[in-house]
Amino acid sequence: MSRPEDILQQHRLKHTRLRKAVLEKLLAADKGLSHQDLSKDLEVSCNRVTLFRTLHVFEEAGILHKIMDPDGTSKYAYSTHPEGSDTHSHAHFVCLYCKEIFCLNEVALLKGLKVPKGFEKVQLDVQIKGYC
Amino acid sequence: MSRPEDILQQHRLKHTRLRKAVLEKLLAADKGLSHQDLSKDLEVSCNRVTLFRTLHVFEEAGILHKIMDPDGTSKYAYSTHPEGSDTHSHAHFVCLYCKEIFCLNEVALLKGLKVPKGFEKVQLDVQIKGYC
DNA sequence: TACAAAATGCAACTTCGTTGCATTTGAAAA
DNA sequence: TTTTCAAATGCAACGAAGTTGCATTTTGTA
DSSP states (O other): OOOHHHHHHHTTOOOOHHHHHHHHHHHHOSSOEEHHHHHHHOSSOOOHHHHHHHHHHHHHHTSEEEEEOTTSOEEEEEOOOOTTSOTTOEEEEEETTTOOEEEEOOGGGGTTOOOOTTOEEEEEEEEEEEEO | OOOHHHHHHHTTOOOOHHHHHHHHHHHHOSSOEEHHHHHHHOSSOOOHHHHHHHHHHHHHHTSEEEEEOTTSOEEEEEOOOOTTSOTTOEEEEEETTTOOEEEEOOGGGGTTOOOOTTOEEEEEEEEEEEEO
């Protein structure tokens, strides 16, 4: 398990209190967190916009991945890359009642999935919806 | 291929000009359409809110299914149910550049996917992201 | 310490979607 | 055909999510 500082260093991102706090929360979470979740729970106070930008930066860097919940709000989760897995593919369980999003590790069986002609596959997202 | 009138009758929904127009567009489309797409293209003029409500009604009835694009805007597509397919599962190709969403018919290989204990699977959505 | 680039804060704005209430319309009964 | 009522529509106002531009502060380096 990596520490916030190491992750920032590894991606040549400046170390700030907010960034460390955000990473800490997301490393500890077993599920995707929304902007709102984070702004509630962070002990570090910050501007709404800054938090949005922080999340973007992490997403661009590939540290986090974004998942849309059924209501269209973005949730972010730390991108683990278990061995043998396609870097850019994810499987999630989405609860239709509480809207929580859990990351799963079952992408294996999807490797061979083929796309129609004229399309170029980049990333695969599987959402299993149901109730937790 | 069903006609708008038949679909409405089948679901015991009142026949209105807007509903027929929306169904017509979506039956003809080979991809998911957003609220904005529809309000631009419909020859029938209508209130913003009414269109939102129309889409909800169709979604509740199971006539349409909603897909979130990566920016968090909802797109709607007519729900075809090819034989042998799980009614509530869908596969889509999402273009990361133009944001268009195309329905695919390759759900077959996902049937056996199992979810961790404590979860109840209801629906399976596969999004293949890439460029078209 | 001094400096430049990057990060933050603030204000204003846009888009998507919702809610409450008044009005109109579809379709079934008289 | 006319009457009737629930359901559909329109309108106004609101709320949440996310963005943009610009001024200020902070980080990391020289």
